[in-house]
Amino acid sequence: MSSAYRVTVQPTVEPITLIDAKAYLRVDGNDEDTVIAQLITRARAFGESVTHRALATQTIRQEWTLNAAPGGTLSGPFDERADWYIYGQGIGSSPFGTVPYYFDLAMPPVQSLTSVETRDDVFSTWTTFTGTTSLDSTMEPARLYVQDPVSAEQWRAIFVTGYNTSYPVQMNILQALYETVAYLYDNRGAQYLPESIVNRLSSCKVDWICCKSLYPRLQAS
Numbered sequence: 001m002s003s004a005y006r007v008t009v010q011p012t013v014e015p016i017t018l019i020d021a022k023a024y025l026r027v028d029g030n031d032e033d034t035v036i037a038q039l040i041t042r043a044r045a046f047g048e049s050v051t052h053r054a055l056a057t058q059t060i061r062q063e064w065t066l067n068a069a070p071g072g073t074l075s076g077p078f079d080e081r082a083d084w085y086i087y088g089q090g091i092g093s094s095p096f097g098t099v100p101y102y103f104d105l106a107m108p109p110v111q112s113l114t115s116v117e118t119r120d121d122v123f124s125t126w127t128t129f130t131g132t133t134s135l136d137s138t139m140e141p142a143r144l145y146v147q148d149p150v151s152a153e154q155w156r157a158i159f160v161t162g163y164n165t166s167y168p169v170q171m172n173i174l175q176a177l178y179e180t181v182a183y184l185y186d187n188r189g190a191q192y193l194p195e196s197i198v199n200r201l202s203s204c205k206v207d208w209i210c211c212k213s214l215y216p217r218l219q220a221s
Contacts, residue, residue: 003064005106011056011162014040015169016177024178025185036185043180046193047173050201054107054162055169055177059114062106064155101150102143103157108206109167110135110142111160118152126156135159140206176200 021036022028044055054060116129131148144157163169169177179197184190 001064001066003062003104003106005060005062007058008061008158009059011044011058013056013164014044015055015163015174016040016043016181021178021181025182036181039181039184040177042184043177046180047177047201048107050198051173051204052107052206053173053204054109055173057111057160057162057164058107059158059160060105060107061156061158062103064103066150066153066155101146103146103155105142105144105157105159105161107161108137108140108142109161109163110137111162111164113144114158114160116144116146117156119154119156121153129155170204172200173204 018033018037018040021040022033025036027036047053047055113133113135116133117126118129119126129146131146133147134145136143136145142161168174176197179200180193183193183197
């Protein structure tokens with residue numbers, strides 16, 4: 001099974017306010033407010049790329065494409081029967097058990113689920129899934145459970161995720177973001193961050209996707 005996601009609604013509130021960033025940088029006046037605000041956004045985006053967490057509230061659309069199950073004599077290897085038990089295990093559950101199927105959601109912490117859609121193949125139209133679903137946002141990554149058998153080839157979920165005032169960013173991550181802003185402020189045009197900052201962020205990484213480089217490149221402002 002393959003998975004991909006896209007941020008459809010960008011954050012409007014950053015985890016660090018401009019006032020707090022200026023206080024941390026010991027900057028007076030408003031001449032560099034725009035620059036510092038851009039650095040805050042870059043720091044948050046970099047932190048997300050390392051921790052695989054949504055450090056500010058945003059909306060994500062995630063899609064999954066299921067691997068085709070082994071076919072029978074007409075659609076698969078000759079004289080090989082379909083093994084639905086293995087197929088069920090591949091997507092998270094056995095069709096003979098009572099445990100529902102599940103999909104791991106990207107970029108925790110997930111706040112709420114907006115919609116779930118399916119389509120039979122890439123040439124079909126997305127339709128709203130009418131079966132029973134359940135969201136467990138207490139896990140990392142969060143899980144979308146589906147009670148009915150998973151038969152569609154492609155699935156899509158839209159959900160709101162990210163830390164907010166009710167569930168603030170962890171202090172060690174927040175400190176790393178402040179240090180990132182300070183480093184970028186003092187080193188305009190820097191492409192990489194010090195190892196100490198990267199290691200602090202990496203210690204809070206959620207492994208719902210493959211690991212990236214230990215030194216990811218900073219996004220351009």
